[in-house]
Amino acid sequence: MLILLVEDDSVLAAQTIDFLNAEGIDVDYAATLASAKEIAAKNAAFDEYDAIVLDMALPDGNALSLMQQTLAGFDAPVLFCTAATALDDKLAAFDAGALDYLTKPFALPELAVRIKLLTGKVSKQNQVFELGDLHIDFSAKIARRGGRTIVLSPQQWQLLALLAEQAPAPVSKVQILRHIWPDSEVNNNMYKSLITRLRHNLSRGDEASVIHTLKGQGVALRETTP
Known part of the structure; x- marks a missing residue:
């Protein structure tokens, strides 16, 4: 299984990647919207991924724009993993097409299970x-x-x-x-x-x-x- 993780907290990203790798989940990583778009262009399509995990507030903008523009029309399911806890943020994410929403702080085992459920590849x-x-x-x-x-x-x-x-x-x-x-x-x-x-x-x-x-x-x- 291969996912894309878009997260600007480098420490959290490293911990997440190590844990998911141990769970048999390979991870491509981007720290900004621009990096995520470059990966999309390089890989031709986000369809390369089984799932995409997005932080909402990134250094160069809100990941909702990535959902509404770059990800539009692609099949990979999206999970927002963010500190934004307001109901309006959650509704906006689901309106943009996200299938799941996890608020920080979170337990890494829960994230792994949610990814597997999201992709239909539960253990x-x-x-x-x-x-x-x-x-x-x-x-x-x-x-x-x-x-x-x-x-x-x-x-x-x-x-x-x-x-x-x-x-x-x-x-x-x-x-x-x-x-x-x-x-x-x-x-x-x-x-x-x-x-x-x-x-x-x-x-x-x-x-x-x-x-x-x-x-x-x-x-x-x-x-x-x-």
Whole structure:
């Protein structure tokens, strides 16, 4: 998942980006309306993003103008994350097309959940995920492939949920490390071992591998292509 964050508080932006990265959400960042417009021009369209998070009061103007002009006609859902608490500000944001509004100060976990809800990509830990003959019920912690039940460790469940959330797109090594070991230094052997164990548990015998390591991109949960 990729979002655009437009926020002029550099400290808050850094904290937000670090937290969202650990949640498997990649972030492009702009501190001003002008920077956001440059990113839009460079990327051709804001449709590149799964969601856009906007502060309202920015150094070079009000983000409502970005909503009404540059973002007009684009599909990426917008969440305002701002210190503006007045009802008129909230109504103006929704009138401009925003789908959600979060006032500062806020908890980063709440922001992450709101983004996932907004994009329709809420963690599959409460859902069923299927890939070919692989069937995973994250709420019940049951995984089956063909006629066999798959037994996974807690860390393997964490990794599988992260991969399923972004499947078939790859998840970077940095994202995996931050998600599985957020407060620990991890050597490369621990990382490789976790990937190998999950790959082995999901694919036995003649079963095609569904865990793929993509050079320079990360790890992806997807079917093997011929």
